[in-house]
Amino acid sequence: MRNTVRTSLTAIGVSLIVASQGLLASSALAQKALPDATAPAAKETAQGKTMNIQEVTSPGGIKAWLVESHVNPLIAIRFAFFGGASQDEPGKEGQAYFVTSMMDEGAGELDAAAFQERAQSLAMRLDFDASRDVMLGSLQTLTENKDEVFELARLAMTEPRFDESAMKRVRAQILAGLKYDENDPATVASVAWDRLAFHDHPYGRPIKGTPESIAAMTTDDLHDYVRRVFARDQLVVTAVGDITPEELGKALDTLFGGLPEKSDLRPVADAKPPLGPAREVIKMDVPQSVAQFGFRGIPRSDDDFIPAYILNYIVGGGGFSSRLMEEVREKRGLAYSVASNLFPYRHGSVFIGNVATKNEAVGQSLQVIQSELEQVAKEGLSADQLDAAKAYLTGAYALRFESSTSIANQLLWIQIEDLGIDYVAKRNALIEAVTLDDVKRVAARLLAPDQLITTIVGQPAEQPVHAGAPG
The missing domain is CATH 3.30.830.10 (Metalloenzyme, LuxS/M16 peptidase-like)
Known part of the structure; x- marks a missing residue:
């Protein structure tokens, strides 16, 4: 052949x-x-x-x-x-x-x-x-x-x-x-x-x-x-x-060619992370606490994933330009870092964020994060925020194709996610097609601040506040 x-x-x-x-x-x-x-x-x-x-x-x-x-x-x-x-x-x-x-x-x-x-x-x-x-x-x-x-x-x-x-x-x-x-x-x-x-x-x-x-x-x-x-x-x-x-x-x-033709994989059921609120505090003798928070995400195959990706970039994935960074660090000086990301695992997607802060500021930091997520879920984003995110996301990716290894990595993940050999060519149009209404709809669907699952490691001086009783 x-x-x-x-x-x-x-x-x-x-x-x-x-x-x-x-x-x-x-x-x-x-x-x-x-x-x-x-x-x-x-x-x-x-x-x-x-x-x-x-x-x-x-x-x-x-x-x-x-x-x-x-x-x-x-x-x-x-x-x-x-x-x-x-x-x-x-x-x-x-x-x-x-x-x-x-x-x-x-x-x-x-x-x-x-x-x-x-x-x-x-x-x-x-x-x-x-x-x-x-x-x-x-x-x-x-x-x-x-x-x-x-x-x-x-x-x-x-x-x-x-x-x-x-x-x-x-x-x-x-x-x-x-x-x-x-x-x-x-x-x-x-x-x-x-x-x-x-x-x-x-x-x-x-x-x-x-x-x-x-x-x-x-x-x-x-x-x-x-x-x-x-x-x-x-x-x-x-x-x-x-x-x-x-x-x-x-x-x-x-x-x-010498590998077996067929695998013998164990079945993996779809994972559905439970709805919170739930939290666990793990005591550790460290000068600052680290908290991880999150809830159910949106699958990569879902039509809402790209709007969710843009939403996450604005909320917590955009570094110092993100809303969480502005509210938690820039305005209040509560945390050294705060970020979020989408993890579209094959059997269960999650939205996960993390914050590192002084032990005495854990509770307030998480309250601010929860409040900001609530506001975005209810009100959506501004047109300026959406336009800025689109401009960055459609323009910056060329930097990831600068070497043989980076090109190979990116194309491998396109295959893993089953996006098709033409995905790179059509991806910008998918980003540009996202509207403010799309992002608002997805924000209401994705962001669930009253259902946060949270883990805190350190010596938090105060208990973080959640809506509802801890799980």
Whole structure:
């Protein structure tokens, strides 16, 4: 079977919307310097001209998106397997995270030292990350070494060793990280919020696991995860750089052709975070408190997501220009930082915000936040605020397409969210089409300040006020 190629011409000077999935795991293999990965994939990409996205199908039937550029002798490949930490077995929290930390610790006949020495000699960079819904991979290579790098990466994915000696060392590193996290207020607040909001759903479990689950993890547990999740039917791939469609087709079969055709994923039910109000205060001897607050969000596939994205930018996602920052920090000096974001997880979207403030100011800060959310939900936004948000969101995204790696990352998330190969081209029009009435309608639908789920970590001097009784 020959490679098949379909192309889509898309303008770079437009914006992609994909909320962060919280990439909380990373295992890097970058022992030798590659050419500057921040260099533009092509001169025209940094200047807002046309980018050619090709859809390539390998002889073995594996599909990928390609942005071909021969400006630099560098190839960046990003890929993902659907599954992520939501596929951790019950009682084995951190299974996916542990896997990501072990993927460069030996494969095939190569133990950890031999594998890493080989990777160093090839100037190969290989990373794996675990989010709630996807296991992400990143591969970067010099053009001259591509065939050998692709073979070594294939070995890592199809024949990982997970040797006991390497597991012992990595386990100690993960446990040390968990110990550190126990004293980080923001991490503690986030983990507690997930548990309070999602309860027994996989989203309610910590991605990094617990000291108990990590201590009990076995080689068989890691092999079982790879067997269930690393499969071609759950795979999406993007490549950018110095590689032709024909060469990419061959590379796809080398990298992924040896994986099982079908995955063995455990069913994940849709998560519906309970309506608040609910709160949990976790005492920690720190000079300032961190609070995380949120409620149900809007799915990425919902027609209201783009208006919600614009709304969030104005309310809490726009940094110092956001309304929460203005009310909480600029006008009252209550907090060092306050922000919000939309997280459109595949099985349950949430709107989450956070604020860091003096212990004695927690209650007042949360009252101001709740009051501001109530006002936006009732009154909507001004035309000036909407116009300013549109101008920023349609103009700033070109900066995220300045390098091979950034282009690969953005296009991968377009695939993960199933937005279509033409999404970049049409996205600006979707933003511009949002009206003030749209934003007002979505504000009333999304913002539920009387239903906030809140976690506070620190030594709050006063109890925050919520509408209704605590859950």
